[in-house]
Amino acid sequence: MKLQVLLPTDFSAVSLNAIFYAADFAQHIPCDITLLHVLYFDGPPPATGNAQELEAELQEHAKREMVHILEDIQQKYPDNTTSVNYKIISSYPVEEGIEEETRQQPYDLIMMGSKGSTGLKKIILGSNAIAVLRNCSLPVCIIPEYARFQGLEKLVYASDITNLHSELSGLLPFAQYWNAEIKVLHVIPDNSTYKGSTQAAADHVVDEIIAQSGYKNIDVHILESDAIAHGIVTYAANIKADMVALYVPKKSRWKQFISGDITRDLAAECMLPLIIFPK
Amino acid sequence: MKKIEKILVPTDFSESAENAFCYAIELAKVTKASIVLYHVFKPFESAFTTQSQADADNQQHTTEMLQALQEMKETFGKNAEHISLHIDKGAEESSLLQYCRQHHIDWMVMGTTGASGIKEVAVGSFTAHMMRNADVPVLAVPDNYTFSMPAKITFATDYNSKDLQALTYLNSWNNAYFGATIQLLHIDKYEKDKDAQEKALQQFREKVTHHLGASGNITFRHEPGDHITQALLQITLNDKTDILVVKPEKREGWWNKLFQKSITEGTAHHVHIPLLSIPEND
Numbered sequence: 001m002k003l004q005v006l007l008p009t010d011f012s013a014v015s016l017n018a019i020f021y022a023a024d025f026a027q028h029i030p031c032d033i034t035l036l037h038v039l040y041f042d043g044p045p046p047a048t049g050n051a052q053e054l055e056a057e058l059q060e061h062a063k064r065e066m067v068h069i070l071e072d073i074q075q076k077y078p079d080n081t082t083s084v085n086y087k088i089i090s091s092y093p094v095e096e097g098i099e100e101e102t103r104q105q106p107y108d109l110i111m112m113g114s115k116g117s118t119g120l121k122k123i124i125l126g127s128n129a130i131a132v133l134r135n136c137s138l139p140v141c142i143i144p145e146y147a148r149f150q151g152l153e154k155l156v157y158a159s160d161i162t163n164l165h166s167e168l169s170g171l172l173p174f175a176q177y178w179n180a181e182i183k184v185l186h187v188i189p190d191n192s193t194y195k196g197s198t199q200a201a202a203d204h205v206v207d208e209i210i211a212q213s214g215y216k217n218i219d220v221h222i223l224e225s226d227a228i229a230h231g232i233v234t235y236a237a238n239i240k241a242d243m244v245a246l247y248v249p250k251k252s253r254w255k256q257f258i259s260g261d262i263t264r265d266l267a268a269e270c271m272l273p274l275i276i277f278p279k
Numbered sequence: 280m281k282k283i284e285k286i287l288v289p290t291d292f293s294e295s296a297e298n299a300f301c302y303a304i305e306l307a308k309v310t311k312a313s314i315v316l317y318h319v320f321k322p323f324e325s326a327f328t329t330q331s332q333a334d335a336d337n338q339q340h341t342t343e344m345l346q347a348l349q350e351m352k353e354t355f356g357k358n359a360e361h362i363s364l365h366i367d368k369g370a371e372e373s374s375l376l377q378y379c380r381q382h383h384i385d386w387m388v389m390g391t392t393g394a395s396g397i398k399e400v401a402v403g404s405f406t407a408h409m410m411r412n413a414d415v416p417v418l419a420v421p422d423n424y425t426f427s428m429p430a431k432i433t434f435a436t437d438y439n440s441k442d443l444q445a446l447t448y449l450n451s452w453n454n455a456y457f458g459a460t461i462q463l464l465h466i467d468k469y470e471k472d473k474d475a476q477e478k479a480l481q482q483f484r485e486k487v488t489h490h491l492g493a494s495g496n497i498t499f500r501h502e503p504g505d506h507i508t509q510a511l512l513q514i515t516l517n518d519k520t521d522i523l524v525v526k527p528e529k530r531e532g533w534w535n536k537l538f539q540k541s542i543t544e545g546t547a548h549h550v551h552i553p554l555l556s557i558p559e560n561d
Contacts, residue, residue: 013503146502146514190294225423230549233516237551238424240519271513271551 002030006107006138008098009035011065014145018113021273023073024149025111026082029177033084035069036101037062040092055090062088102138111141139170141243141275152178154241158232161186161198161220164205167247170277172215180242184220185235187228198222236272243273281448283310283456287384287415289317289375292347295390295422297355302553303388304359305426306418310456312385313361316348319375322368341366372408379415387417391550410556411527416448418522419554429459429521435511436463436526438483443490445526445557450495459521461497463487466504466511476501516551527556 007022009015022033039058041051066086073084091097102110155175159167164184175182186202188195202220210216225231236244288303290296300316307314322337348364356362367374379387389406410417434449436442446463453459463483467476480501487497504510515523 144513144517146504146510147517150518223423230551231423233549234421234423234551237421237516238427271516273517 002032003109004105004107005031005033006098006102006105006110007033007035008094008110008112009037009069011037011062011069012113014113016069016113017145017147018111018143019069019073020076021143021147021149022111023077023080023082023084027077027080028151031082033082034105034107035066035084035086036098037066037086037088038094038097039088039090040094040097041090059088099136102136107138109139109141110136111143114142114144137278139174139275139277141273143273144271146271147273150242152180152242154181154183154239155243155245156232156236156239156241157182157184157245157247159184159186159247161202161205163247164202165209167277168209168213168218170247171245172213174275175217176215179217182215182218182245183235183239183241184218185223185232186220187223187225187231190224190226192224195222195224233272241272243275245275245277247277281385281451283385283452284312285315285383285385286310286312287315287317287375287379287382287387289319289387289389289409290348290351291318292351293390293392295392297351297390298422298424299388299390299420300351301355302418302420302424302426304356304362306386306388307359307361309428310452313363314356314359315363315365315382315384316352316356317365317367317375317378318344318348319367319369319371320344321370337368341368371405372412375409376413379413384415387413387415389417389419391419391421391554410525410554413556414558414560416555416557419550419556421550421553424551424553427521429453429457431462431518431520432457432459432522432524433462433464433515433518433520434524436465436483438465438479440486441559442526443486444559445524446487447490448557449524450491450497453496454494459496461495462500462518462520463497464500464502464511464514466502466507468503468505512550520552522553522555524555524557527558 005022005026007019009019019035022031025031026033039055039062041055066088070084070086074080087101089097089101091100098110101107152175155171157168157171161184168182171182184202184206186198188198192198199220199222202222206218206220210218221235223231223235232244235241283306286303286307288296288300290300300314303314306312320340322333323340324333328336344366345364348366352362352364365378367378378384387409389409391406406417406419410419432449432453434442434446436446446461449461453461465480465483480499484499487495491497500514502510502514511523514520
């Protein structure tokens with residue numbers, strides 16, 4: 001079965017990088033990639049000229065860009081067997097168009113570029129990457145500007161450990177494709193007195209998961225840090241991880257804690273590829 | 280060849296400094312260096328107490344601090360050899376710089392944040408100051424970052440011939456101790472002329488080859504980017520660089536952005552890997 005990947009793009013350098021990241025990714029894992037461009041009109045209609053003409057022109061422009069990208073991919077991967085298609089739709093706000101698309105087609109994964117906190121322009125990437133992942137029921141993989149796909153050997157999975165069983169059900173198949181080492185990372189405040197007991201409890205949960213799933217490549221690390229997002233990325237840098245994974249619970253008392261600030265901080269700050277699993 | 284025989288670890292007894300000390304211990308094992316664990320405080324002086332009383336107080340403080348260093352050594356440096364302790368009295372910066380000069384320190388290893396605990400800035404002001412002003416290379420280790428044998432060292436270059444001296448040092452340390460790949464990374468503005476960029480790279484490549492001969496395991500990477508600091512940090516994180524080498528500049532420049540919270544961008548650059556500054560020697 002092929003992985004159905006949706007790749008929203010606005011033709012910026014960041015999103016082009018995400019496309020090539022996905023194309024590299026697709027050389028290792030059977031995928032169908034759909035490139036999606038969302039035309040949006042947020043201002044008043046133009047005073048002169050015809051709005052429909054304008055839209056048709058933008059359509060035409062987007063089409064040319066898409067064809068160009070497909071040619072580039074063909075050139076870079078002459079033996080490419082991945083099917084890469086494109087779609088151009090109109091929607092405002094942009095993220096609603098993306099959501100609508102995911103409801104109509106059975107996608108497995110959304111991949112998109114993000115420029116992070118700087119250069120945040122009023123375009124699909126950046127703030128929109130965050131808007132998409134907030135409501136999305138699919139895993140969203142955010143690719144930063146300079147990331148190159150180099151395989152997936154190590155994955156840092158940031159978790160509060162409380163729902164590890166159900167959370168890992170989404171991540172495990174993904175990690176298994178690559179036989180990636182999953183490093184479950186739990187960040188607790190500095191000088192916490194619970195470090196020892198937390199480690200023991202986390203080890204126990206992971207042992208259970210290994211016993212149940214038969215996937216041995218998991219272990220857990222407890223990190224003391226007050227700056228949570230910063231701590232996660234430094235840990236990932238330290239162990240040379242290829243990707244950071246995170247899970248967004250829809251409703252829990254951790255909601256504020258995880259789906260609010262940490263996800264946003266990580267999406268904005270994490271300069272490594274970040275994959276976010278919904279509940 | 281310049282060796283790494285003596286490593287100085289200044290401590291303010293913060294967790295950041297403890298972590299840097301642990302890193303330095305592992306580094307010293309590789310380079311067979313000795314470590315000086317160093318603390319400096321401003322001596323107490325007051326017109327309201329007699330000189331003898333002030334002296335006695337300062338003496339007592341010195342003893343206490345020495346005790347604290349001893350504890351730190353015993354906690355983290357159990358299996359390490361050649362760790363000596365030193366307490367200085369005086370202004371932090373000047374005492375530290377002077378000590379380095381007088382005692383032939385080869386490298387300084389310190390934490391990125393220090394006791395200020397302000398994690399919002401990428402590199403604490405004291406560390407930043409040291410990286411800019413010390414005569415010796417300063418390695419700033421991020422909190423919670425542990426030592427591993429460097430496999431990839433990235434040197435940020437603007438293709439200036441002045442970089443060659445620092446690169447020569449780096450190459451000799453690398454050949455002697457690490458055996459890593461040295462990547463020369465250059466970030467260019469997007470809109471710049473492509474041909475000129477290509478030419479600059481060629482010229483610099485020739486210079487480097489001429490300067491280092493065949494002794495280096497050097498690769499080149501040239502990337503476009505509007506935000507140099509952001510690009511540097513992102514690239515080195517993604518390509519699994521172990522140490523990012525920067526040449527300190529005393530004048531204002533992109534380099535200083537590493538240490539400041541940018542007002543226009545509203546964010547601090549977060550440094551996740553060790554940063555090494557190699558100063559120019561006269």
